[in-house]
Amino acid sequence: MGKRIEYQLTGSGGQGLITAGIILAEAAILDGNNAIQSQSYGPEARGGASKAEVVISKDVIDYPKTISPDYILCLTDEAYEKYGKENHKNGIIMVDQSVSIEDNSNGVIKAPILSTASEQLKPIVANIIALGFIASYSNVVTKDSLLRALMDRVPKGTEEMNQKALDLGYQLAEDALNAK
Amino acid sequence: MEKNKMRLVQGNEACVMGALYAGMRFYAGYPITPSSEIAEESSIQLPKVGGKFIQMEDEIASMAAAIGASLAGKKAMTATSGPGFSLKQENIGFACMAEVPVVIVNVMRMGPSTGLPTSPAQGDIMQARWGTHGDHPIIVITPTSVKEMYEFTIRAFNLAEKYRTPVILLADEVIAHMREGVEIRTDIEVIDRAKPTPGEPYLPYQLKEGDIVPPLASFGDGYRFHVTGLSHGENGFPTNSVEINNALIRRLNSKITDHLDDIVEVEEGYTSDAEFLILSIGSTARAAKSVVNTLREQGIKIGYFIPKTVWPFPEKELKECFKTVKKVIVPEMNMGQIALEVERVAAGQAEVHRLNKVTGELFTVAEINDGVMAVINK
Numbered sequence: 001m002g003k004r005i006e007y008q009l010t011g012s013g014g015q016g017l018i019t020a021g022i023i024l025a026e027a028a029i030l031d032g033n034n035a036i037q038s039q040s041y042g043p044e045a046r047g048g049a050s051k052a053e054v055v056i057s058k059d060v061i062d063y064p065k066t067i068s069p070d071y072i073l074c075l076t077d078e079a080y081e082k083y084g085k086e087n088h089k090n091g092i093i094m095v096d097q098s099v100s101i102e103d104n105s106n107g108v109i110k111a112p113i114l115s116t117a118s119e120q121l122k123p124i125v126a127n128i129i130a131l132g133f134i135a136s137y138s139n140v141v142t143k144d145s146l147l148r149a150l151m152d153r154v155p156k157g158t159e160e161m162n163q164k165a166l167d168l169g170y171q172l173a174e175d176a177l178n179a180k
Numbered sequence: 181m182e183k184n185k186m187r188l189v190q191g192n193e194a195c196v197m198g199a200l201y202a203g204m205r206f207y208a209g210y211p212i213t214p215s216s217e218i219a220e221e222s223s224i225q226l227p228k229v230g231g232k233f234i235q236m237e238d239e240i241a242s243m244a245a246a247i248g249a250s251l252a253g254k255k256a257m258t259a260t261s262g263p264g265f266s267l268k269q270e271n272i273g274f275a276c277m278a279e280v281p282v283v284i285v286n287v288m289r290m291g292p293s294t295g296l297p298t299s300p301a302q303g304d305i306m307q308a309r310w311g312t313h314g315d316h317p318i319i320v321i322t323p324t325s326v327k328e329m330y331e332f333t334i335r336a337f338n339l340a341e342k343y344r345t346p347v348i349l350l351a352d353e354v355i356a357h358m359r360e361g362v363e364i365r366t367d368i369e370v371i372d373r374a375k376p377t378p379g380e381p382y383l384p385y386q387l388k389e390g391d392i393v394p395p396l397a398s399f400g401d402g403y404r405f406h407v408t409g410l411s412h413g414e415n416g417f418p419t420n421s422v423e424i425n426n427a428l429i430r431r432l433n434s435k436i437t438d439h440l441d442d443i444v445e446v447e448e449g450y451t452s453d454a455e456f457l458i459l460s461i462g463s464t465a466r467a468a469k470s471v472v473n474t475l476r477e478q479g480i481k482i483g484y485f486i487p488k489t490v491w492p493f494p495e496k497e498l499k500e501c502f503k504t505v506k507k508v509i510v511p512e513m514n515m516g517q518i519a520l521e522v523e524r525v526a527a528g529q530a531e532v533h534r535l536n537k538v539t540g541e542l543f544t545v546a547e548i549n550d551g552v553m554a555v556i557n558k
Contacts, residue, residue, distance in 0.1 A: 022359060026188045029361045035188065037359040062470035063545050064358050064463065 004057035005140050006066040006091075009130065010083040011075030013050040016127030019153065021052030023131060026149035027141040028056040036064045049082045056140055071138050073130055074099055075114065084108075094134060109137070111172045117165065125165035132169020137176065186361040191329040191351065192217035192259075194362060195285060196225060198333030199257050202370055204283075205231035206256040208245035210238050210264060213298045214353040215287040218259035239264035243271035247280050251407060253398025255337055259285035262304055263294050265311065272346050273312030274409045276432070279385070279393060281340035281373055283333070285349045287356040288462075290540040299540030300353035302462055302513040306520075308348050309491045315429055317436040319443055320348040320491035322461040326360035328488070331368065338371040339443060343435055344393040350490065352513070354463035354542050376403065385428075386414040393435055436492060445488040446497045450476055454483030456556055457505040457530075458548070459498070459522055461487055464511050467543045471552060474545075480556065493521045502529040509552050511535040511543055531555075 007024065009017040021037045028035035033056055040051045053066045069091045074080035080099045095101060097112040111133055117126035128150065135146050147166060154162045189197070195218050199207075207222040223233040232249070236242035239260055246256040260268060265286045275282050288304045290296035304311075308320045319339050323332045329351065336347040374395040376382040384405040387394050394414075397403035410418035411425040419425070436443065447465075449472060451457065458468040465486040472484045485501060487494050508530050510519040516534045523532045535551040537543050 022188065025359060025361075029186045029188050034361055036361075037188065038354070038357065061360075062466045062473065064354060064360070064466055065542060065544075067545055 004055055004059070004061065005138065006069040006071070007054040007056075007134065007138070008066055008069045008072045008083055009052040009054070009134070010073060010079035011050060011130075012078065013048060015050070015075055016124070017050060017073075017075070017130070018052045020127040020131040021054045023146065023149045023153055024135060024141060025054050025056070026152070027135070027145040028054075030145035030148055031142055033058055034061050036061050038065060049076070049079045051079070051083055071134055073134050075126070075130065092137075094137065109176050111176055113169075113172065116168055116172065120168060121161055121165055125161060128162050128165035129169040129172065132166040133172045133176075134169075136170040136173035143170070185363045187364065188359050189326055189330075189362050189364075190217060190359045191323075191326045191356040192287070193221050194326045194330040195259070195333045195349070195351075195356075196221040197364060198330040199283070199337065200225055200229065201330075201366070201368070202334040202337035203255045203372070204257050204337065205229070206234075206246065206249035206254040207231070207258065208234045208236050208242040208249070208256070209258045209260065210236055210242050212239075212261045212264045214289055214300075214356050215259040215261050215285060217356075218285055218287075222257075239267035240271065243268040243275075243284070246282050246284075247271060247275050247278075250275075250280050250282050251399050253400065255281070255283075255341070257283040257285065257337075259287065261287050261289045261297075262291040265304060265307065269307075269311040272318075273314060273316060275346040276312065276316035276318065277314075277409050278407045279344040279396070279432070280346070280407075281337075281344055281396070282346050283336045283340055283349060284346055285333075285351065288350065288352045290538070296540040298353060300463060300513060300542055301538070301540065302352055302464065303515075303517070303538075304350065305461075305490060305512075305514065305517040308350050315433060317343075317345055317433050318348065318491055319343065319345060319436065319489065320350050321445070322350045322488060322490045323355055324447075324462055324465045324486060324488075325355065325362075326358065327362045329355060330362060330364060332488070334368050334370070338369070341371045341373040342392065343439070343443075344373065344396060345436070350462075352462040383414040384416045385412060387431065392439065440492055440496070443489055444492060444494045444497065446494045447486040447488055448483065448497070448501075450481075450483035451485060451501050451505070452483075454481055454501065454504055455506050456480070456482040456552070457485055457501055457508045458482065458511065458552060459485045459487070459508055459518065460511050461490055461518065463542050464513060464548075467545050467548050468511060470545050471548045474549070475552070482552070482556075487518075490518070493525070495525050498522070498525045502526060505530050507531045507533060507555055509533045509535055509548075509555050511537070511548050511551065513537050513543070
């Protein structure tokens with residue numbers, strides 16, 4: 001990995017995407033790379049569309065925010081409208097299956113993140129499934145580091161469920177890549 | 181597995197880590213975004229090291245409490261944002277006059293007034309210098325990274341202790357809230373205030389030959405002395421003497437201006453042959469650096485100048501740049517504050533071009549690039 005890789009994780013406030021962004025950045029640091037995580041605050045943090053940003057690079061990172069995101073994950077319609085659409089030409093857009101997009105031909109990748117969480121585990125780990133999905137698909141951080149960063153962040157007693165969630169995310173990414 | 185000692189840390193969190201390393205044992209504040217994590221983290225960490233955390237009724241009282249704790253011998257800090265910084269000004273002036281070491285963190289958000297909470301801005305640069313009245317000395321330092329949030333907080337305490345003065349750590353929302361990989365250094369020198377020599381007569385404002393400031397006794401150590409915001413003599417009691425007042429105001433200012441080489445810190449890049457210069461602080465400086473690095477690759481003779489001490493303004497260092505620099509671009513997330521200082525120092529030797537953004541968002545790299553190219557091509 002030479003150049004900087006940029007992520008935007010978007011959804012609604014409370015979905016845990018900031019936590020997912022922090023874990024992704026921590027994994028990058030454990031791998032020995034540089035990483036910066038930031039987020040949008042304000043009214044957005046209390047419901048509505050929320051955005052976590054992660055920049056990863058081997059080189060020193062001067063500008064701390066995303067310039068032209070390589071991967072944009074949108075878990076809700078509102079997040080897609082606000083953050084996904086405008087970035088269509090620049091990066092890979094990934095949306096939850098439930099998100100309605102008018103134009104399916106533009107390389108938008110769909111994955112059943114929210115339904116997998118609620119059907120196979122709990123809705124609360126949708127962010128970790130999303131993390132596994134985007135990390136696996138983009139292949140920038142190692143799974144070892146990601147798992148280690150995840151275990152450092154999650155509450156005691158939830159390790160197993162979170163690890164399962166991460167694995168499910170990796171599986172969804174594999175499915176998506178196979179479907180291409 | 182341990183590939184390096186880097187940790188992902190938030191800017192505000194790094195500030196508290198630095199404060200604790202420097203010996204902070206007292207925090208009084210009134211939480212306000214985007215500085216709230218500093219209060220939160222202090223409230224968690226201080227009790228663990230025998231320190232005290234107090235959430236006061238407002239910012240005025242929290243500034244007063246921090247000053248009181250410092251006079252009782254504890255290293256003290258408070259943190260706030262624009263609206264709270266306004267309220268603290270009266271007591272900051274008191275600390276300047278009474279020469280009380282204390283650290284004030286102001287994480288800038290969009291103003292005026294309550295403005296845009298949690299949106300980045302750099303509108304408090306002049307307030308940090310002249311927010312309180314009178315010809316007071318002040319030191320204001322400006323971090324550009326999480327690493328600097330940690331190290332500059334230590335520096336803020338060191339400067340406060342060394343020069344018996346309030347020191348303002350002037351950050352912006354971007355630097356305070358972002359998380360970045362940082363190696364937490366544990367080899368940084370910690371400076372403690374000079375104390376009176378036991379057994380010797382003590383006057384709290386008597387400067388001894390060779391000292392930078394008079395030693396500061398702690399209330400509770402057995403010294404009886406007076407502290408006031410009124411003009412005072414060596415014994416600390418108010419006076420109307422014109423000679424004493426003249427000497428006091430000159431000493432208060434010269435204790436800073438006589439030590440600029442110790443206090444002023446600047447980061448420069450490519451300035452030795454630069455024809456163009458971007459001068460900026462905080463998160464804006466990171467965007468500027470990125471632009472300079474790209475333009476240098478294209479062969480444009482441009483450099484960057486980042487005051488890490490914004491007050492006193494790095495006049496000597498900037499003047500040096502004008503040997504080659506013909507045009508300076510000053511991007512700021514305000515309507516033009518540092519630009520005023522740059523214009524003063526340039527004094528016609530170079531063109532000064534302003535680039536202002538007041539949307540409550542960080543500059544994009546493209547915005548600075550376009551602004552700079554417009555000036556270069558003019």
